[in-house]
Amino acid sequence: MLKAHNLTKRFSGLLAVDDATIDVAEGPITGLIGPNGAGKTTLFAMIAGFLNPNAGTVTFQNEDITSEKPHLRARRGLARTFQIVQPFAGLDVRDNIAVGAFLHTKDPAEARRLATLTAEKVGLGHELDKLASGLTIAGRKRLELARALATQPKLLLLDEVLAGLNPSEIRDVLPIIRQIREEGVTILMIEHIMQAVMNLCDTVYVLSQGKMIASGEPRLVCTDTAVIEAYLGHGAAARIKAEGAAHA
Amino acid sequence: MKKNFEFIAALAFLGVVGIAAIAGLPGNILNLLIFMMIIALTAQGWNVLGGYGGLSSFGHAAFFGTGAYTTTILQTSFGINAWVGLVCGVILGAAVGALIGFLSFRAGLKGSYFALITLAFAEVLRILANSWDFTGGAAGMMVSINNGFAYLQFSDRRWFLLILIGFVAGGLLLTRWLERSAFGAYLIALRENDQAAQALGVDIFKIKIQAITLSAAITALAGCLYVQNFLFIDANVAYGSWISIEALFAAIVGGAGTMLGPLIGSVLLLGLGEITKSFSGGIAGVDLVVFGIILILCVAFAPNGIRGFVADLWYRRKSRGKAM
Numbered sequence: 001m002l003k004a005h006n007l008t009k010r011f012s013g014l015l016a017v018d019d020a021t022i023d024v025a026e027g028p029i030t031g032l033i034g035p036n037g038a039g040k041t042t043l044f045a046m047i048a049g050f051l052n053p054n055a056g057t058v059t060f061q062n063e064d065i066t067s068e069k070p071h072l073r074a075r076r077g078l079a080r081t082f083q084i085v086q087p088f089a090g091l092d093v094r095d096n097i098a099v100g101a102f103l104h105t106k107d108p109a110e111a112r113r114l115a116t117l118t119a120e121k122v123g124l125g126h127e128l129d130k131l132a133s134g135l136t137i138a139g140r141k142r143l144e145l146a147r148a149l150a151t152q153p154k155l156l157l158l159d160e161v162l163a164g165l166n167p168s169e170i171r172d173v174l175p176i177i178r179q180i181r182e183e184g185v186t187i188l189m190i191e192h193i194m195q196a197v198m199n200l201c202d203t204v205y206v207l208s209q210g211k212m213i214a215s216g217e218p219r220l221v222c223t224d225t226a227v228i229e230a231y232l233g234h235g236a237a238a239r240i241k242a243e244g245a246a247h248a
Numbered sequence: 249m250k251k252n253f254e255f256i257a258a259l260a261f262l263g264v265v266g267i268a269a270i271a272g273l274p275g276n277i278l279n280l281l282i283f284m285m286i287i288a289l290t291a292q293g294w295n296v297l298g299g300y301g302g303l304s305s306f307g308h309a310a311f312f313g314t315g316a317y318t319t320t321i322l323q324t325s326f327g328i329n330a331w332v333g334l335v336c337g338v339i340l341g342a343a344v345g346a347l348i349g350f351l352s353f354r355a356g357l358k359g360s361y362f363a364l365i366t367l368a369f370a371e372v373l374r375i376l377a378n379s380w381d382f383t384g385g386a387a388g389m390m391v392s393i394n395n396g397f398a399y400l401q402f403s404d405r406r407w408f409l410l411i412l413i414g415f416v417a418g419g420l421l422l423t424r425w426l427e428r429s430a431f432g433a434y435l436i437a438l439r440e441n442d443q444a445a446q447a448l449g450v451d452i453f454k455i456k457i458q459a460i461t462l463s464a465a466i467t468a469l470a471g472c473l474y475v476q477n478f479l480f481i482d483a484n485v486a487y488g489s490w491i492s493i494e495a496l497f498a499a500i501v502g503g504a505g506t507m508l509g510p511l512i513g514s515v516l517l518l519g520l521g522e523i524t525k526s527f528s529g530g531i532a533g534v535d536l537v538v539f540g541i542i543l544i545l546c547v548a549f550a551p552n553g554i555r556g557f558v559a560d561l562w563y564r565r566k567s568r569g570k571a572m
Contacts, residue, residue: 048447074449082447088440090505091433099437102430103449111430151448 001026001186002047002078002155007056009042016042018210019056022188024155029177029187031201031218033194035231039210040190041083044159047188048080049073060155074103077154081144081161083190087132093119094128096143100150115150122146122176138169142176149180156180158189162196174199194222206230251427254508258420261511262413269406278405284518285412286474290491291498291510292419293466298496299505300426301459302439303358307366308467308495310348310373313486315341315468316475317377320389325382330400334472341468342461349460353453367492374487388482391475400476408477415473416511419466423507435459436505467495497539501546503555512554517542 002024009017017039024030034040045051047058049070058066065073079100088096097115098108105111119125122142127135132143141161148156158177162170170193177200181187191197197204197218204221206214208230214221221227225237232240265281273281290312298304318340319333328336352365377383395403402408426432437445438452445452471491475481485491494514502513520542521535528534550557 050443050446069451070446071449071451074447080447082444086441086444088437088444090440091436095433095436099433099445099450100448102433106430108428108430108433111433147444147448 001061002188003057003059004043004047005057005059007043007046007053007058009039009046009051010054015210017046017053017207020207020210020212021056022205022212022215024186024188025203026186027181028202029181029189029200031197031204032188032190032207033192033197033204034207037209038207038230040207041159043207044080044157044190048078048157074151074153077152078157079148079151079153079155080157081141081148081159083159083163085137085140085144087135087140087143089133090131092129092131093124093135093143093146096132097124097146097150100147103151115146118146118150121149121179123172137164138166141165142173145173145176149185153185155186155188158187158191160190160192162191162193170196198222251424251507255420255424258508258511259417262417266410266413269409273406275405278409280518280522282405282409282412282477284514285409285416286470286477287494287498287518288416288511288514289412289419289470289473290467290495291502291514292416292423293463293468293470294495295423295463295499295504295506295510296426296435296466297459297463299499299503299509300432300439301435301456301463302505303456303459304363304496305366305460305463306363306489306492306496307348307368307370308463309487309489309492310366310370311341311345311464311467312471312474312491312495313370313373313377313481313483314344315471316481316486317383317389318468319472320391320475320481321382323391324389329398330476331398334400334469334476337472338465338468341471342465344468345464346457346461348464349457353456353460367489370487370489370492374483377487378483383483386482388480388485391479393479401479412473415469420507420511422466427507431455431458439505497543499553501542501553503553506553506555509553509555516554 004022007017007020020043022032032040042051046053049068052067057064060073060076060078065076088099094112094115097118098111101111101114105114116128119128122145124139124142124146127139132140135143145161162173165173174196177187201218204215204218205212206221206227213226213230214224228237228240269278269281290308293311294305294308315337318337319330322328322333322336323330348366348369352362357365378386383389393401395401434445434450434455437448437450438455442452471486498513498517499510500513501517502511503509517539520538524535524538546553
């Protein structure tokens, strides 16, 4: 469904993303993990159109969208959330979500009805009339999700929707994400919380220092030497293996 | 519900003013009300872009003056009907808005840069209008007196006030539509966060151009009506920074980005100015001192304008009532 091939992004001297390739198949949830500063959000920004890559191509449903503007990608059915939540602070929750719903209907009453339904789906049903600035972090994360969902996306890019939530809030959000997938939306998610990645993702890509170092089933990727070393440092994989052998 | 209440209250206020005018008001009050309505309309135009879109212009004189000059030149130099002149003035004002918008938004200007560039455009137009022959140069232009509906001039000024009230009511209606429509939602969304708006499929460039065009059209309309009342313009009146300031001042003091803000602001500012003038015994510029004090008070205590201040008080009282 989405093919981001050989993407490279340079910020003057810094090579943020280096020849990274990611393929997202229609249906399952794909995860993108990696240590802080690996370039995950930069890669996301190139897929969503907020940054132009220095090299590489992005294809969505077999059409090249590498240099297409973000709003046109949204119309194709590619929605994203932001890692740092970006609510429309002066609007209430319903109108925040309605901005997304207006993508497919110009009728204000219909857009607000869809917004209400979407809010209920993510558990914001009781806060519809609250200003977005009055929401908790957990509420704002849900609002990000609801707004993106209201555009009726085919592919949803989630940038750390679980970050900053406490364990019980995470437990509440996981079923929502699963339900979104069951409704036929393909998901590509950046996530640090491994519990969620193992739980949700069918495929995982690992980015480290701008390079894609591994991909595959979550369980296999977690035991990959390169991945362990990316997170824990050089030689860590060997040490863990040795300790594992000692315990056995 | 509350928005409905505000809308109806505003219409009722305009209705009362209209009825009072028909019943008979002293000439100076009538003149003040006419001026209030012209400024209210100018500010309603500013409010679309500056209030809802968060793109504060310091140069709405560019649109006001273009409207005013267009209708004046068409009437005096070409003998064209005042109403046709008015429509042409609005169209040309909107076109100037679209052009300025295209140039500034393509360059991604916002905030103080956008404010400065609009000020610069208005100043350029002022200087040009002051030197060109077909705008009458520094001597300005007069519209000859022809009373009657077709000429949009009235010996009985009550009729003119009623027409102005109609246009201001139209502005309220437009703002009410704006607050509900997809266009309005997109405009507010890009004010609050343009990145998030783009991610939701909002073509922010297009929406900004549409907003400045609509905003310019309304302000140009006010410029046309100004000429029909005063029958004289020169470059400093039409393109002077005074009108840019009146427009943003009335909208901000009243409450930028609200339906009632521009009307509240213009009525209050001009009303207080007039009261001060009548008590000060003719000290020149004392009304401007009052303007300054109001602005300081607003910035300090009512950053959301008078509409926001009153709404806050209202909510506080209501929630206190609930607590008890």
